[in-house]
Amino acid sequence: MKYSKFGNKFGGDAGILSLMKDMGEALASGGDEIVMMGGGNPGLIPEFQQKMQNRLQEIAVDEDYCKRLLSVYCAPQGEQGFLASLARLLEKEYGWAIGPENICLTNGSQTGFFMLLNMFAGEYADGKCKKIRLPLAPEYIGYADIGLSDDFFVSTRPKIERLEEHLFKYRVDFSGIKIGDETGAICVSRPTNPTGNVVTDNEVRRLDSLAKEAGVPLIIDSAYGGPFPDIVFSDATPIWNENIILCLSLSKLGLPAVRTGIIIARTETIRLLSGMNAIMALAPTGFGALLTQDFVENSEIITLSREVIQPFYRQKSQATCLKIAEELAGTPYKIHKPEGAIFLWLWFENLPISSMELYQRLKKRGVLVISGHYFFPGLEEDDWQHKYECIRVNYSQDEEQVARGIAIIGEEVKKAYAAG
16 A cells, blocks of 8 residues: 555654654563663652542532533633633743733644644745754654654754763753754753753743744743743743743643643744644643643642652652662763753763664663664764764653663663673
């Protein structure tokens, strides 16, 4: 059977497909022996889980709420009560001049980014083809194959700042960012998936200025950042204005299965996204919005993020770093400074094997990580060895499992260096 270019592109080999396939096969095997450190599944936080369970029980005995939850389509823009509650929260918390007309829900952030990035990159009415500018690579694996056109991204190699022993940090290299007619939008995740890097407030302001000068939007992917779930361990002020498109999610709060993405933008962008929702899905799911609306209305979603979710991940990050120091002692490993998200980014400088070979060796031993080479969309420098020396590790799961996974990573990395 023959398929269109669209069919072949989205059914082909992709980093995000490899990731989700590995996760699915591992879960289907039922084997507790597999250490799941590859995907982006958040950890199970007992206090948060209990609150969601209690809310579900309340909804289950409320006939009207159940009807809205199960038997009625939302508007293409999303559940209207949730949109109004979120607009009030953001105005109260940050003073942003927004209303429900500035917010759209999508069936997960990945779907939202498929629509959003293809709105600004690809072929325009005048025949010009534009790209998404990533000011900092490595970047999110899920962006890499999302474009409907070829040559969809252009990225800038970061500056590498070496910090105290075994730590480093990526910085935006503004000298390498040249925004011309080929740029349709600038996009950055904050905290950055995969590295946990938090682009500073000053860097955000500079990117915002560059975007305004070029007449293009700045898209900030805040799936792990503020205002919720706020998995940020450094100073980072949430920012929005009419030239910024801010993307949030309910997934990393602890609700990945409800598939609820949130996009905050100027009204014409929201109208376009709502139209796409109607065409592609009739309407976004209302489950996540109805489940969490009361927590948004009373601002508890902010309190939970700051007092429960962020400390949970901070403790796990610190514990995992200590385990890495123990198991990788004697090797030239480096960790990107942990500033947020639910990952650690490990750099094995001058590793004799590629990160993909290391991934395969770890997979054979029941440890799933992600090879770092997938995280450099739009960076054409295939000869940059750094791309093939890094792996992404999710530290959010059971601490004993994570510790076992780190021990196996340490063994395999030491073997690789010893073999030369």
